[in-house]
Amino acid sequence: GQNIDQPTEMTATEGAIVQINCTYQTSGFNGLFWYQQHAGEAPTFLSYNVLDGLEEKGRFSSFLSRSKGYSYLLLKELQMKDSASYLCAVMDSNYQLIWGAGTKLIIKP
């Protein structure tokens, strides 16, 4: 079956760095996406990785290792507004997104 695993909840301090991990097992792979979702809102796109390595975009970076079925989202210089759920999703061979359950990130002052 297809499976996406990520931690349920993480806590970090404002100004610090946090890494959210995601492991996946899917039928086929056409890229891995990270989305941010604030409570009561739809997900918003953060990053896309299809090749191994690190993609940096401002305070957010995303890493992919296809051989390990592993990705992480790195958030630097955390701000209170970064408190949200972070969803990992993999596009399978049918170009459909398979979703993780999301990681709730709590930022403390």
Next chain:
Amino acid sequence: GAVVSQHPSRVICKSGTSVKIECRSLDFQATTMFWYRQFPKKSLMLMATSNEGSKATYEQGVEKDKFLINHASLTLSTLTVTSAHPEDSSFYICSARRLAGDLNEQFFGPGTRLTVL
């Protein structure tokens, strides 16, 4: 950027009534649109995949007669929840796929909060 809108953003209805939710891609053509349902503290659940001009493909366990999907044009898909019941109360989110090079990305609408009394 690619923008997807949903209407209404919030709806409250009585049990037994039908509710229509619209999903529009505003500045691009979407040959494929997806309808998701999200339960509190759970991942997005794909309900159906909608292709323009053809019947929607429903995921296992989703009642096609209850959740009617119409994808009439390259920019509009509608989801109609028929004879809604309280257990249908949920957050419904649509997304539209834009094929751009190697990036097959989905752009999400803002979601519709449905409350059935």
